[in-house]
Amino acid sequence: MINALKEQKGNVLTVRLVGAIEENVVFEQLIGVPPAALDVNCKEISRINSIGVKSWIKFFQSCQAKGTKLRFLECSTQIVEQINLISNFVCNGVVESVYVPFSCKKCHSELVGLFKTEDLKNMKFKLPLVKCNKCGGDAEFDDIPEEYFSFLSR
Amino acid sequence: MAKTLLLISDKKEDHAFAVEVAIAAGLSLMHVTNPGQGVVLIGQEDISVILADASSRELFQEFEDAIQGSIGLFSDKINSNAIHFISSEELENVQYLVQSPLFGHFVLRNFQDPKKVGEHYGRIVKATLAERAFGLPALLKPGTKVQIIKLAHTSQKNEAVEAIKSLLLSARFQNRMATAIATAVDELLMNAMFDAPVDEMGRQKYSTTPRSVLLKLEGTAEVEMHVGYDGEYAAISAIDNYGSLDKVKLLSHIAKMYADEAYKVKTNVAGAGIGLGQVFRAGGSFFFVSESRVRTEVTVFFRKTSRYREFRNQFRFLSTQFYF
Numbered sequence: 104m105i106n107a108l109k110e111q112k113g114n115v116l117t118v119r120l121v122g123a124i125e126e127n128v129v130f131e132q133l134i135g136v137p138p139a140a141l142d143v144n145c146k147e148i149s150r151i152n153s154i155g156v157k158s159w160i161k162f163f164q165s166c167q168a169k170g171t172k173l174r175f176l177e178c179s180t181q182i183v184e185q186i187n188l189i190s191n192f193v194c195n196g197v198v199e200s201v202y203v204p205f206s207c208k209k210c211h212s213e214l215v216g217l218f219k220t221e222d223l224k225n226m227k228f229k230l231p232l233v234k235c236n237k238c239g240g241d242a243e244f245d246d247i248p249e250e251y252f253s254f255l256s257r
Numbered sequence: 258m259a260k261t262l263l264l265i266s267d268k269k270e271d272h273a274f275a276v277e278v279a280i281a282a283g284l285s286l287m288h289v290t291n292p293g294q295g296v297v298l299i300g301q302e303d304i305s306v307i308l309a310d311a312s313s314r315e316l317f318q319e320f321e322d323a324i325q326g327s328i329g330l331f332s333d334k335i336n337s338n339a340i341h342f343i344s345s346e347e348l349e350n351v352q353y354l355v356q357s358p359l360f361g362h363f364v365l366r367n368f369q370d371p372k373k374v375g376e377h378y379g380r381i382v383k384a385t386l387a388e389r390a391f392g393l394p395a396l397l398k399p400g401t402k403v404q405i406i407k408l409a410h411t412s413q414k415n416e417a418v419e420a421i422k423s424l425l426l427s428a429r430f431q432n433r434m435a436t437a438i439a440t441a442v443d444e445l446l447m448n449a450m451f452d453a454p455v456d457e458m459g460r461q462k463y464s465t466t467p468r469s470v471l472l473k474l475e476g477t478a479e480v481e482m483h484v485g486y487d488g489e490y491a492a493i494s495a496i497d498n499y500g501s502l503d504k505v506k507l508l509s510h511i512a513k514m515y516a517d518e519a520y521k522v523k524t525n526v527a528g529a530g531i532g533l534g535q536v537f538r539a540g541g542s543f544f545f546v547s548e549s550r551v552r553t554e555v556t557v558f559f560r561k562t563s564r565y566r567e568f569r570n571q572f573r574f575l576s577t578q579f580y581f
Contacts, residue, residue: 151440156520160520246569250569
């Protein structure tokens with residue numbers, strides 16, 4: 104199940120999506136009429152299935168058609184995977200920031216770090232090591248760089 | 258007399274892989290390095306399994322032409338259920354394979370450890386040699402416990418998906434891996450619940466029914482999920498009683514990529530047509546077994562790794578076994 108937490112500031116509607124996006128999601132009900140500007144916070148989207156992807160594209164395409172300025176923030180790894188797999192997943196919106204997966208070299212714990220896409224472009228896939236918050240060891244990027252960051256070169 | 262596996266390849270890694278497959282499947286191995294020699298043997302000997310290098314369109318074409326020119330594509334010596342193509346290219350780059358009437362199995366040549374993956378794939382090959390390749394226990398290490406869950410209502414799908422995720426997390430799969438596998442299970446169950454059911458004429462019953470509609474799954478419509486973990490591979494099967502799997506449609510969906518071209522939302526069908534392809538790209542391997550009008554079992558395999566990078570990049574295959 105997905106939940107949407109909404110906040111309106113000026114003409115920008117910020118929507119925080121929380122949970123799994125699957126066949127029961129009705130974005131038209133969750134988000135409502137597309138506003139002039141829509142910021143979608145994707146940090147807490149835990150999972151998305153194929154029917155969820157279809158609903159997502161259908162809704163955000165309707166936003167695009169109505170001229171809504173779309174921004175996607177704090178995209179979870181699940182959403183980044185979809186952005187990479189489906190060329191029109193963000194429907195001409197701007198991907199502002201994404202979570203990047205890391206794995207501790209010592210204890211193999213999973214970590215994520217938030218990066219602005221602009222910064223990632225400047226880094227050219229060379230990500231810094233981060234400290235594991237469980238054992239203090241070094242954690243390195245844990246995915247295939249050419250695939251995880253492929254959306255940056257579109 | 259032992260049945261025979263014929264390897265047609267000049268690559269050392271294919272040979273190392275084939276040796277392990279043959280051992281695991283209880284087959285004797287014959288090896289030739291080019292398609293012409295291979296097809297001569299297929300014509301002369303009683304070959305049970307063919308493992309052929311199809312790394313390029315030219316190599317595949319050579320194989321297909323040699324068969325067409327001697328035995329014939331539709332000869333009883335040629336059975337797509339017994340032909341396994343090996344390629345270093347991803348599935349979307351070998352459309353010529355999936356579109357061929359010879360296509361039965363696709364093996365991605367990222368063997369890493371040929372002994373281990375050969376042993377794993379050997380179990381698949383062994384299963385294909387049985388009268389029917391149904392049943393998860395034969396596809397995992399001997400003695401692996403397989404849990405059976407019956408789903409009597411479509412509303413139980415999400416609960417089953419979450420249960421699988423919890424189970425994998427308790428088996429110390431990373432969260433991202435567990436999520437990828439749970440999503441695979443979601444796709445398999447949704448297909449078994451909504452795509453498999455057909456009427457007496459073989460027409461899909463729910464092609465336009467929204468996947469959020471709640472349906473009872475009684476009698477023929479009942480869906481089973483079988484789950485096993487052998488310490489290395491997690492495997493989940495979704496089973497329906499229709500045997501309606503369409504090979505051409507299935508392969509065209511899986512081999513389609515939307516990373517470069519736009520995904521078009523089709524409103525005249527309820528499905529999305531992207532689920533299985535995404536599972537394959539997330540590291541999953543598939544074994545589709547379907548007996549027409551009887552039963553379909555779709556099994557997905559994922560190897561547990563210590564890091565997600567290896568999980569995504571693991572050895573993969575797409576195997577199909579159709580009985581008419």
